[in-house]
Amino acid sequence: MEGSIRCSANYVPLTPISFLERSAVVYRHNTSLVFGDVTYTWSLTHQRCLKLASSIANLAISPGHVVAVLAPNIPAMYELHFGVPMSGAILCTLNTRHDSAMVALLLKHSEAKLLFVDYQFLDIAKGALEIMAKSTTKLPLLVLILESGQGSLETANVLPPPGTLIYEDLIAKGSLEFEVKRPKDECDPISLNYTSGTTSSPKGVIYSHRGAYLNSLATVLLNEMGSMPVYLWCVPMFHCNGWCLPWGIAAQGGTNVCLRNVTAKGIFDSIFRYKVTHTGGAPTVLNMIINSPIEVRRPLPRKISVMTGAAPPPPDVLFRMEELGFVVTHAYGLTETYGPGTICSWKPEWDSLPRDKQAKLKARQGVHHLGMEEIDIKDPVTMKSVPADGKTIGEAMFRGNTVMNGYLKNLKATQDAFKGGWLRTGDLGVKHPDDYIELKDRSKDIIISGGENISTIELEGVIYGHPAVLEAAVVARPDDYWGETPCAFVKLKEGECATEEEIIQFCRNRLPHYMAPRTVVFSELPKTSTGKTQKYILREKAKALGSLSKNKISRL
CATH class of the missing domain: 3.40.50.12780 (ANL, N-terminal domain)
Incomplete structure (x- = not known):
């Protein structure tokens, strides 16, 4: 429309970095984060993230480089969600349940230049670097995150590789005068998230500053968060960047309550x-x-x-x-x-x-x-x-x-x-x-039995209603006559008992008989660290049981 222009006065690329900068002003003395005996204000959190960004940039990390982190929900993990993008780099949060081989694979695929690691996962990181060293000399620089109160490597009782940096040292040496490297284009990447592992081939999902900004506000709205909420971290921050809530809580000047376990x-x-x-x-x-x-x-x-x-x-x-x-x-x-x-x-x-x-x-x-x-x-x-x-x-x-x-x-x-x-x-x-x-x-989980579609989600919901059941997951088991039939893997509550026949009958009383499981296996359920059942593992177990029926058995 004639008379309109786009300029720095009316257009600034969207980025969740702005949430932290605003809260450091509006909520400066309010508690931003608590973790055991550690308490920070929003002013202090902003300063720490600024210093962190400064030190990352001083390690020859340029805009567009990937910085990885292997850590649980601790203060450093929260700070890295701001410090890394403030340096212009891209944050890659790794699943803490990965073994050294998988960590090595993802570090190589992402071409991470830095790896921040919590002291509890140092052995995993060291193993990953040893694996990488067999095929490349371009290893990420290691930064060790010690527990609060562990002032030195001696008190932490850990032995990192030579040349390892210490997280709090980076904070201490950073500059408050650092100029934040904001995105030139709001569609520039802010983070890299590898899919959670319900499939055997994780992919690197690229998030933008724009998408992270918008989804942060959306999650605040769908949670009906007013200003200054107190959020307890049970969602892993490495999973979808904590559903974008590290940034969302900052937008509302809330308090982050961190739990290691x-x-x-x-x-x-x-x-x-x-x-x-x-x-x-x-x-x-x-x-x-x-x-x-x-x-x-x-x-x-x-x-x-x-x-x-x-x-x-x-x-x-x-x-x-x-x-x-x-x-x-x-x-x-x-x-x-x-x-x-x-x-x-x-x-x-x-x-x-x-x-x-x-x-x-x-x-x-x-x-x-x-x-x-x-x-x-x-x-x-x-x-x-x-x-x-x-x-x-x-x-x-x-x-x-x-x-x-x-x-x-x-x-x-x-x-x-x-x-x-x-x-x-x-x-x-x-x-x-x-x-x-x-x-x-x-699409790969739905069971087609005798031409009927059976929803494993619906069947699992019924099994969960049994008073003795703690967890349940349903997959297909091969069947010579029906093609496949439901096989339920069930974990019982401590001290409770139930038989295969009882679980099957419980389902038959509440569902059409063809939807009820034909097999019930009592066992632990394999899971990702985000709580998803790894059904591809259960499908292999059900397949290993062999075909259920060799005769025409009525399900009516």
Whole structure:
């Protein structure tokens, strides 16, 4: 339009770095972070991140270089979410459950120039560098993060490789006069996240400053966070950058309560000690809370908002969480959508429904949040939307500004993911008449038995309702007659008993018989550190059991 221009007065590239800079002014004396005996204010956090950025830049790290970190939810992990992008570099947070071989693979793939490592994971990092040294001389420089109070290597009782730097030394030597290297283009990368490991081939997902900025604000909104929330860190910050909440909490001048190890006791103790208002976690964290010992599970002093995601939560888990006083918000997304991409928003008309019906409705994946343009259930071949009848299955697809830039060094995978102009998730679901979506399965997880589609998510939700069951996961087992049938892997609660026949009958009483498991295996469930069950491992175990039936067995 005539008369309009774009200039520095009305356009600044979006970046979550600005959240920290604002909070250092608006909330300067407020508590930014607590971790045991360590307490920082927003002014101090800003200063530490500025010094960290200065020291990183002084290590010959240039804009566009990758800086990796292997650490749990500790203050340094939080500070690196700002310090690294403030230096112009790209943050790569590594899964703390990876072994040395996987860490070496990801460091090589990302071409990381620096590796920050928490002292508890030093052996993993040393092993990774030893593996890399066999094929390259370009090893990342190691920076060791010591526990607060461990003033030296001697008191920490660790032995890093020669030339290793110490994290707090970098903070001490950094300059407050450092000029932050802001992105020239808001679509420049801010972080690199490798997919969480539910598949055997992780990909490097590229996040932009723009997407991180928008999704940070979206997660604040879907969590209904006002100013100065107190957030308890149960979501790993290495997973989708903590669902973008390291940046989001800074936007609201909140307090970050860090936990090195997430336990039910740690959660309840932190809620009382720090007056926690919000937290989050995968359904396994929720399961940990509702099944914690009675002496740990104290009545809450106030309502605590919890965002859950990573895997569809069983309705029974949601119901029992709310009985304890937690208000659960169910979000759905992928690493490729910066974490949360949808929210199951509560509707007033649900208030009059029975609690079990409410829980089932709340377990749906809902609608796209304000930062995402659209989610739809489409036929993956025709790309037409499926009818909103709650029955027709299609693939969940996203489109919007909080979708990844692409996969690092894998243009073919990026093009395949964006084929048709939408992000293809590989998740199968339905759309209900109210336009809320509900996932039924991953495309590789759905069981086709005798021509019938069986949702493992739905079946798992029923099994979770058994009073003796702590965890459950369902996969397909080969069957000579039906093609495949449901095989349930079940972990029982401590001190509880149940037989295969009891679990099967429990399901048959609540579902059509063809949906009930034909096999039940009692065992631990393999998981990623974000709480997702590694079904590819269970599928191999079910396959190893062999074909179930050699005769025509009725399921009616």
